[in-house]
Amino acid sequence: MKSYLKQYINGAWVESQGGTRHDVIDPATEQPCTEITLGTAADVDAAVVAARTAFDSYSQTTVAERAALLERIIEEYKKRIPDLAFAVSSEMGAPIGFATAAQVPAGLGHFIATLKALNSFEFEQKLGRAKVVHEPLGVVAMITPWNWPLNQVTAKVAPALAAGDTMILKPSEESPGCAVILAEILDAAGVPPGVFNLVNGDGKGVGSALSAHPDVDMVSFTGSTRAGIAIAQSAAATVKRVHQELGGKAANLVLEGADLAAVLPPTVQGVLANSGQSCIAPTRLLVHTSQVAEATGIVKAMMEGTEVGDPSVMGAHIGPVVNKAQFDKIQGLIQSAIDEGATLVTGGTGRPDGRNAGYFIKPTLFTDVTPEMRIAQEEVFGPVATMIAYDSEDEAVKIANGTPYGLSATISGDPAKAAKVAPRLRAGLVTINSWSPDGNAPFGGYKQSGNGRENGKFGLTDFMEVKTVIGEP
Numbered sequence: 001m002k003s004y005l006k007q008y009i010n011g012a013w014v015e016s017q018g019g020t021r022h023d024v025i026d027p028a029t030e031q032p033c034t035e036i037t038l039g040t041a042a043d044v045d046a047a048v049v050a051a052r053t054a055f056d057s058y059s060q061t062t063v064a065e066r067a068a069l070l071e072r073i074i075e076e077y078k079k080r081i082p083d084l085a086f087a088v089s090s091e092m093g094a095p096i097g098f099a100t101a102a103q104v105p106a107g108l109g110h111f112i113a114t115l116k117a118l119n120s121f122e123f124e125q126k127l128g129r130a131k132v133v134h135e136p137l138g139v140v141a142m143i144t145p146w147n148w149p150l151n152q153v154t155a156k157v158a159p160a161l162a163a164g165d166t167m168i169l170k171p172s173e174e175s176p177g178c179a180v181i182l183a184e185i186l187d188a189a190g191v192p193p194g195v196f197n198l199v200n201g202d203g204k205g206v207g208s209a210l211s212a213h214p215d216v217d218m219v220s221f222t223g224s225t226r227a228g229i230a231i232a233q234s235a236a237a238t239v240k241r242v243h244q245e246l247g248g249k250a251a252n253l254v255l256e257g258a259d260l261a262a263v264l265p266p267t268v269q270g271v272l273a274n275s276g277q278s279c280i281a282p283t284r285l286l287v288h289t290s291q292v293a294e295a296t297g298i299v300k301a302m303m304e305g306t307e308v309g310d311p312s313v314m315g316a317h318i319g320p321v322v323n324k325a326q327f328d329k330i331q332g333l334i335q336s337a338i339d340e341g342a343t344l345v346t347g348g349t350g351r352p353d354g355r356n357a358g359y360f361i362k363p364t365l366f367t368d369v370t371p372e373m374r375i376a377q378e379e380v381f382g383p384v385a386t387m388i389a390y391d392s393e394d395e396a397v398k399i400a401n402g403t404p405y406g407l408s409a410t411i412s413g414d415p416a417k418a419a420k421v422a423p424r425l426r427a428g429l430v431t432i433n434s435w436s437p438d439g440n441a442p443f444g445g446y447k448q449s450g451n452g453r454e455n456g457k458f459g460l461t462d463f464m465e466v467k468t469v470i471g472e473p
């Protein structure tokens with residue numbers, strides 16, 4: 001078992017002030033794989049003091065100095081790829097091959113994209129009589145989830161470092177190991193003491209202490225809409241900036257007449273990858289009535305051709321979902337779809353054959369789903385696809401937009417036709433015949449999927465203050 005009991009504050013690994021020991025559970029074995037300390041408000045205070053003190057000098061560093069720091073981080077990160085992949089895989093269940101090929105590179109990608117954005121960023125502009133300057137924002141608290149645990153951490157740490165901010169990270173208590181290794185990487189790269197601090201803990205302890213802290217200037221949060229609302233409420237009393245990347249319920253709008261054999265596999269892959277635990281997984285398949293039978297055959301074959309297996313073994317299989325709570329929630333949603341009258345084509349409740357332990361879910365497909373069913377409205381976060389039939393493009397667009405979320409949407413079919421539908425979708429990301437974002441382009445949600453943007457130039461902008469100076473000679 002990995003033991004990460006200390007917090008990283010002011011450039012040193014220190015004991016928690018009154019924290020409690022916590023086991024992280026390997027979802028494939030249901031056995032502890034990592035131990036951490038759930039920190040306290042006193043740990044948060046110490047980290048905020050360190051970050052505030054470090055801000056005085058770090059905010060004065062030059063762009064060239066911060067770019068050089070990012071370059072060193074990229075080099076140090078590359079040395080730790082196997083450790084990072086092991087931590088992600090053992091704690092949240094991504095197969096080691098997927099962790100190495102997708103999860104860990106996604107984390108590195110934010111440093112690379114941010115470095116590029118930093119080198120070309122216009123820190124000063126002239127607007128009429130005014131000079132407009134982008135400046136470091138201050139002390140940023142970062143609260144992140146478990147599903148893409150490195151990606152979500154570095155999407156915040158990289159722009160904050162580039163902007164000249166100082167920070168306190170609270171990663172998910174379900175997958176903290178990669179954040180601990182990231183702290184070691186930043187330390188090895190020479191990030192000055194106090195600029196980056198790591199306080200492990202849970203939401204109600206460390207998370208809410210950070211959100212409410214009067215000396216934190218911004219909270220950057222990725223996670224559920226439920227926690228996002230709680231964080232915004234705690235942050236309101238001190239009017240701090242709250243940046244939120246929340247849940248999603250992406251549609252895959254399959255255009256009438258699309259070549260299904262060509263367009264479905266690359267987009268439905270997004271329902272299976274990471275065992276469906278991606279906020280942009282295009283799980284709501286909207287298919288023209290005339291093509292439902294053919295689409296059902298293709299997606300059923302994909303689901304049945306997907307192996308569910310041991311994440312520590314190399315291969316193209318998918319792993320378990322992260323924990324018992326998610327397993328139980330997904331079982332409940334699958335049952336709700338059956339109870340509400342959807343047709344179960346393949347998969348269903350219970351573990352896949354041959355698995356008696358671990359939080360493994362059967363790849364599942366439902367047809368005859370209607371837009372108001374729970375399975376079509378609530379985030380499932382498992383390898384579960386739902387097919388909803390439509391008769392006209394207007395109806396399909398209405399269904400696509402008909403949830404409280406607006407993080408992303410996928411369109412499958414002729415790209416020229418899809419480009420005409422894209423402006424009608426109320427989502428921050430629209431992907432055509434694929435489901436993955438671009439690390440250089442803005443990422444963030446409409447509606448209850450959040451506010452603010454991450455990635456590249458837009459992400460960097462969100463981690464800075466803007467000052468207008470009028471009357472300079």
Ligand code: NAD
Pocket residue numbers: 143144145146147148152170171172173201202203204206207208211222223224225226227228230231244245246247248278279379407445449450
């Ligand atoms: P979660 O909201 O339960 O937890 C996320 C983080 O918030 C954790 O670190 C947790 O400890 C902390 N937290 C929980 N309650 C808190 C509170 N009241 N105050 C302060 N902190 C609190 O989410 P999760 O289950 O870890 O992650 C899954 C969710 O994240 C899904 O809804 C998914 O869609 C969303 N997500 C969004 C994006 C995006 O970019 N929009 C990306 C990935 C995941």
